[in-house]
Amino acid sequence: MEVTQEKSEKQTWRDLPLELLISLMAYLEIEDNVRASYVCKSWYEAAVSVRIIDQPPWLMYFPKPRNCYEFYNPSNCKKHTMELPKSLVGSKVRYSKDGWLLMSNCISSDFVLFNPFTMDLVDLPYLELWYGYQLVGFSCAPTSSNCVVFTIKDYDPGHVTIRTWSPGETTWTSMQIDSQFLDVKHNYLVFSNGMFYCLNLRNHLAVFDPSLRTFNVLDVPPPICPDDVDEESWYEGKFMVGYKGDIFVICSFGNQDPLVFKLDLTRGVWEKKGNLGSLTIFASINSCESRTYVQDGMSRNSIYFPKLCYNETRCVRYLFDEGRYHPREHNINWGKQRSSKNIWIEAPKNFELV
Structure with missing residues (x-):
């Protein structure tokens, strides 16, 4: 009995059964998952087992003439045309x-x-x-x-x-x-x-x-328009997205840094966020998607907009870690580009662009 008691007193978090570790790791965001994987071999095994990579949504748009539509996969820049x-x-x-x-x-x-x-x-x-x-x-x-x-x-x-x-x-x-x-x-x-x-x-x-x-x-007061943003721009470039029960509003103003607000229903306020953490948001007028575990080559803590640039090889995106748009001069005027031509859509997992 004394030996058993001594062993139980010496047990640490790293001695948890693998099944229990996996259950705990499943609740962590990507950044915390990566940190936890450095603790020891068993924690690494548990963290990697639940680190499932999410497929990003695809951009769908309607070129002229509008008897067809195109898909664009932002993770590999592949495009595919289908007939409407x-x-x-x-x-x-x-x-x-x-x-x-x-x-x-x-x-x-x-x-x-x-x-x-x-x-x-x-x-x-x-x-x-x-x-x-x-x-x-x-x-x-x-x-x-x-x-x-x-x-x-x-x-x-x-x-x-x-x-x-x-x-x-x-x-x-x-x-x-x-x-x-x-x-x-x-x-x-x-x-x-x-x-x-x-x-x-x-x-x-x-x-x-x-x-x-x-x-x-x-009874939730709306976010307040910043002093350096004109009222028309404040109303135009809005996007709303949900993620695991949370509601976010993104406000964009041309080449200025976008603002992000998260709904706090308990306090009845829109909380201003300085970044998205491990979240990636894909924003468009009629569809917004959110992901946590995006593929390599995609930018976390970023907002992807429904606009292609550089000869249609990359999407316009805002990188919170760098505090800038890519490209810096993207020439998006949301007041004149509110059509449904470009939207984000969730693709089937086994659907491949050829």
């Missing part, structure tokens, strides 16, 4: 998630979910499109029964109409709410924590819960 189905020629992308696109024809009320990798199409029920919907999106791929397509529009002053659809339904479910939340343009949407987060031009935040069918404007 005839029924979608002239349609615009409204939202992207889980490798699917929500698209609508510019002159009709037809919404469709389209997988540009498998060419699968899901037609949605007819929906009257009175001057377009200011905000549309969906929760997950339509192959899941949990998919919810969300649309919101203000038909008359002081009211918004929300319509939702899920796989298997033949009509849209509608509800009207007293609200003046939406703007004519510049509204943003992210699905996270089982809810749709909506951001308007004035940077006010609202949440729609599809399970309870409630829409609430949160």
Whole structure:
């Protein structure tokens, strides 16, 4: 008994069973994972076993003529062109998630979910499109029964109409709410924590819960416009993204350094962040993606924008570690480039560009 007690007293963290070490390492961000791997051989083995490299999203864009689309893989700079189905020629992308696109024809009320990798199409029920919907999106791929397509529009002053659809339904479910939340343009949407987060031009935040069918404007003061940024630029270059339940807003102003804010619901504030840590954000108007373990050659603690440079061999990106854009002079004017031509999309793991 004395020998057993002496051994237990001499045990350290490095003596933890490998299974338990692996469970602990799975919760670490990449920087802490790397630090932990230096402790000892067993910690290295556990850290490396869960250090799974995430495939970055691909950039998808529509060259002229718009009867085709192209993919660009930022990790190896490969490109691939595919032909757009005839029924979608002239349609615009409204939202992207889980490798699917929500698209609508510019002159009709037809919404469709389209997988540009498998060419699968899901037609949605007819929906009257009175001057377009200011905000549309969906929760997950339509192959899941949990998919919810969300649309919101203000038909008359002081009211918004929300319509939702899920796989298997033949009509849209509608509800009207007293609200003046939406703007004519510049509204943003992210699905996270089982809810749709909506951001308007004035940077006010609202949440729609599809399970309870409630829409609430949160009591969270908007981020304050810096003194050295003009108001028009402050409203134009916005991007919103979710990551493991957290909500981030990125504000960009031409060649000036972007600002990043993280939502703190407990305190009811937008917390300004000096960097992204181990996170990498891929930002575009209708789709934003986030990754932690990006491939070698990709920049962590960075924001990748949907713009190709240097003869289309690299994306415009901002490197927080270096405090600069690459390239430094990127000539992006978000006020004039708010189209859906360039978006980030999650590619299937086994899909290869040839």
